[in-house]
Amino acid sequence: MWKQVIDYLCFEYIHAPTRNNVIFVHNLGGFDGDFILKGLILRLGKDAVETMMDKEQKFIMITAIVERAGVKVNLVFKDSKRLFNFSLEDLCKNFQVPGKISKYNTD
Numbered sequence: 001m002w003k004q005v006i007d008y009l010c011f012e013y014i015h016a017p018t019r020n021n022v023i024f025v026h027n028l029g030g031f032d033g034d035f036i037l038k039g040l041i042l043r044l045g046k047d048a049v050e051t052m053m054d055k056e057q058k059f060i061m062i063t064a065i066v067e068r069a070g071v072k073v074n075l076v077f078k079d080s081k082r083l084f085n086f087s088l089e090d091l092c093k094n095f096q097v098p099g100k101i102s103k104y105n106t107d
Helices: 002-015 028-044 088-095
Strands: 020-025 049-053 059-068 071-079
Touching: 002 028, 002 059, 002 071, 020 028, 028 049, 028 059, 028 071
Parallel strands: 020 071
Antiparallel strands: 049 059, 059 071
8 A cells, every 4th residue: 555655756756747745744853754755665665765854853854856757846844733733624625625534532
């Protein structure tokens, strides 16, 4: 599954009008960043991927350089939880995009 997600992100954005594409990931500093980093490195190689981490070794940003048919595109993954101090539900409401279909039960 992750290979398909990474392939989609890498190769769909190659046709994007901008060459710097920001993808927000809620809580990138958590385990999501580990999955994304591993998928990018396996698909693109370690030289195509850079990370920015905080002093606690949590991801702030992951950047991947994708090249296909002579076109280079930067995919920049940023932690939306750090930038916008909202729950994922509130973030979706603020940007008027669909979110999760059910609330997370913290009990």
